[in-house]
Amino acid sequence: MSLYCGIACRRKSFWCYRLLSTYVTKTRYLFELKEDDDACKKAQKTGAFYLFHSLAPLLQKSEHQYLAPQHSLLELEKLLGKFGQDTQRIEDSVLIGCSAQREAWFALDLGLNSSSPINASLQKREMETELKGSFIELSKALLQLNVKDASLLSTAQALLRWHDAHQFCSRSGQPTKKNMAGSKRVCPSNKIIYYPQVTPVVITLVSDGTQCLLARQSSFPKGMYSALAGFCDIGESLEEAVRREVAEEVGLEVERLQYSASQHWPFPNSSLMIACHATVKPGQTEIQVNLRELEAAAWFSHDEVAKALRRNGPYTQQLNGTFPFWLPPKLAIAHQLIKEWVEKPICSALPA
Numbered sequence: 617m618s619l620y621c622g623i624a625c626r627r628k629s630f631w632c633y634r635l636l637s638t639y640v641t642k643t644r645y646l647f648e649l650k651e652d653d654d655a656c657k658k659a660q661k662t663g664a665f666y667l668f669h670s671l672a673p674l675l676q677k678s679e680h681q682y683l684a685p686q687h688s689l690l691e692l693e694k695l696l697g698k699f700g701q702d703t704q705r706i707e708d709s710v711l712i713g714c715s716a717q718r719e720a721w722f723a724l725d726l727g728l729n730s731s732s733p734i735n736a737s738l739q740k741r742e743m744e745t746e747l748k749g750s751f752i753e754l755s756k757a758l759l760q761l762n763v764k765d766a767s768l769l770s771t772a773q774a775l776l777r778w779h780d781a782h783q784f785c786s787r788s789g790q791p792t793k794k795n796m797a798g799s800k801r802v803c804p805s806n807k808i809i810y811y812p813q814v815t816p817v818v819i820t821l822v823s824d825g826t827q828c829l830l831a832r833q834s835s836f837p838k839g840m841y842s843a844l845a846g847f848c849d850i851g852e853s854l855e856e857a858v859r860r861e862v863a864e865e866v867g868l869e870v871e872r873l874q875y876s877a878s879q880h881w882p883f884p885n886s887s888l889m890i891a892c893h894a895t896v897k898p899g900q901t902e903i904q905v906n907l908r909e910l911e912a913a914a915w916f917s918h919d920e921v922a923k924a925l926r927r928n929g930p931y932t933q934q935l936n937g938t939f940p941f942w943l944p945p946k947l948a949i950a951h952q953l954i955k956e957w958v959e960k961p962i963c964s965a966l967p968a
């Protein structure tokens with residue numbers, strides 16, 4: 617689908633109107649809302665709001681899944697009025713996207729910044745009754761959300777958390793002011809602009825050509841193994857971060873890398889996961905697990921991994937006291953990386 621958009625481009629001596637795709641139209645509209653506070657405020661009038669309380673999204677249970685209800689500005693104003701909150705609070709909302717019809721979507725947290733935490737938790741229960749839903753921790757609900765809601769709520773939570781944690785200028789100590797869309801904060805005294813932070817994390821599936829290396833941290837659910845992950849250090853390239861993390865965590869050197877995909881991951885504090893395949897040098901497969909980082913790491917055969925992919929964890933303890941081997945859920949990029957390797961063990965054939 618495409619739309620004629622009012623954006624004109626000057627070509628030679630006449631104006632021509634280009635046919636813009638829906639995606640470009642949406643992207644340009646969101647750009648305008650981020651840049652122009654008045655346009656953003658106007659968009660709130662016809663927009664839809666997703667509600668949070670202390671970073672937990674408002675959800676409604678429907679059969680086996682959760683739905684994220686939307687509220688209009690009018691409904692939100694009524695709700696705030698009913699709970700004795702100032703409608704000025706709506707200015708704390710952040711822009712998180714828009715529909716193909718240019719309905720802007722916002723997220724607002726009704727619990728953060730409350731003058732009294734006791735009052736906030738009392739209001740939470742009453743609000744849940746009024747809104748016919750519950751504020752549920754995102755980690756507990758994510759697997760039961762559809763893809764669109766999961767992505768929107770993850771983005772919303774990340775942005776709301778960033779604003780909550782960055783209310784003061786780190787140079788002047790003065791309170792910073794958010795723009796209407798919430799795409800930045802500015803210090804009024806020295807004009808320093810703060811943008812939401814993205815933390816890059818590499819996740820690597822190491823292979824020796826026939827087996828792949830999986831590991832677990834003690835904090836993982838019992839029996840679950842994943843690919844090796846680690847935060848990028850400042851000044852590192854993606855390739856350097858992969859080589860360092862693999863060396864740090866399992867004492868191996870990787871020599872061939874292939875980028876696979878990336879994903880925004882909301883836990884525990886929002887990261888940009890960058891997924892890669894890598895291979896070890898031939899014959900160099902002896903693992904030395906760094907026990908400060910990992911509980912265990914091991915090589916797994918193609919068959920073992922293919923079988924585990926077909927199962928869904930978490931599992932209960934077996935009679936012999938152990939837990940069956942299982943892999944991260946489909947939503948996690950680790951799952952996609954492992955699935956890619958099972959379907960096509962690409963690393964053995966990579967160029968140097």
Ligand SMILES: NC(=O)C1=CN([C@@H]2O[C@H](COP(=O)(O)OP(=O)(O)OC[C@H]3O[C@@H](n4cnc5c(N)ncnc54)[C@H](OP(=O)(O)O)[C@@H]3O)[C@@H](O)[C@H]2O)C=CC1
Binds near residue numbers: 842950
């Ligand atoms: N979506 C997916 O498929 C998967 C996602 N992940 C995610 O990847 C992330 C990183 O994996 P993990 O193995 O824990 O990372 P690391 O191997 O880098 O180890 C984590 C430790 O590194 C330190 N650290 C360094 N920089 C940072 C930073 N910017 N933020 C937080 N801690 C930092 C912390 O140590 P200290 O506390 O001592 O300061 C932390 O405990 C996790 O958030 C995890 O949720 C992991 C696997 C799969």
Ligand SMILES: [Mg+2]
Binds near residue numbers: 844909
């Ligand atoms: Mg790690």
